[in-house]
Amino acid sequence: MVYQWLKNIQNFVLPPSCLLCGARGLAPLDLCAACCSELPRNLHACAGCAEPLPPGAPPGSLCGRCQRKPPVFARAFAPYLYAWPLDGLIQQLKFGHQLAAARSLGSLLAERLQQRGGPWPELLLPVPLHPRRLAERGYNQATELARPLARHLGLPLRELAARARATARQSDLPYRERRRNVAGAFILRESITARHVAVVDDVLTTGHTVSALTSALHLAGVETVEVWALARTAPPGWMSAD
Ligand SMILES: [Zn+2]
Ligand SMILES: [Zn+2]
Known part of the structure; x- marks a missing residue:
């Protein structure tokens, strides 16, 4: 302290x-x-889920999975890849009580978003941690990442969502069990009038967590949900040719 x-x-x-x-x-x-x-950039990303695509993919391309079934959220933006040395910084942000990392990484994400341009959401909503994990860690890394974003972009940050129940850590589960683990995991603490919301998280992997939160927001009347994450994990076996 x-x-x-x-x-x-x-x-x-x-x-x-x-x-x-x-x-x-x-x-x-x-x-x-x-x-x-x-820092490893995610320059050729799927327009739906931000999964890295081969370098030749034209802007606006969708990955195979999004072509078969579009995500529930409108689009995802993750300008970096979850790879060295960014993975170490994100680990510092999550487990090292390194809030300087949050300030820097949030500012970088804001810069990349400003390059991308709007239309901008009416508010930012960090993916909530379960209260028990919040008590262990002392802070929610998604909220800490969203603070500098809100400041740089001049958008309100509202912690409106809560975990309805404890869920196993997604990274501890096999891929096929992750969707079921987070289905119905979120509730909104109060009513929401915004029509366009950006959900903020540090790393986007399968997208099941943000999809579950998106469904809760849709039920509450939000029309457009986009996902902003600092980094995207690459699918197994993916190799960048860059
Ligand atoms: Zn340096
Ligand atoms: Zn995709």
Whole structure:
């Protein structure tokens, strides 16, 4: 606690240093220019679920799965791949109490979204953690990522959703069990008047979690749900030719 307080003071007094290599950070990021340019980009992404596609895929292409069955959300945006060295930063954000990582990664996501352009949602809604996991960790990494996003994009951030029940960690389950694990997992704490919402999460994998949250938002009257994540995991066996 005291350490975090000292870190906060230090951020005001000293220029930020890179979380990856220790070099001087590119203010306001705690990352240097060289490390930023090395973060793995998801440049050829499916227009539906943001899964990485082969480099030749024209913009707007859909992956095979989205062609067969479009996702329940309108579109997903994940500008980076969940790969080295970004995976380490996200682990710091999740388990290392490294909120400087949240500030930097949220600012990077905002920058990529500004490059993409609107139409913008009326509000940002972080994927909630179950209260027990929130108590263990002390913060929700999706909310921490969404804070700088909200600030940079001038959009309200509302923690309207809650976990209706505890679910097993998606990453601990085989792929085929993940959809069932999160079905009906979310409720909304209050009514929602927004018609267009962006759900924010750190990493997008199967999309089952954000799909379950999207269904809850649709039931509450939201027409358009898009998903914003920092990084997308690649499907098994996927190799970038870049
Ligand atoms: Zn660096
Ligand atoms: Zn897709």
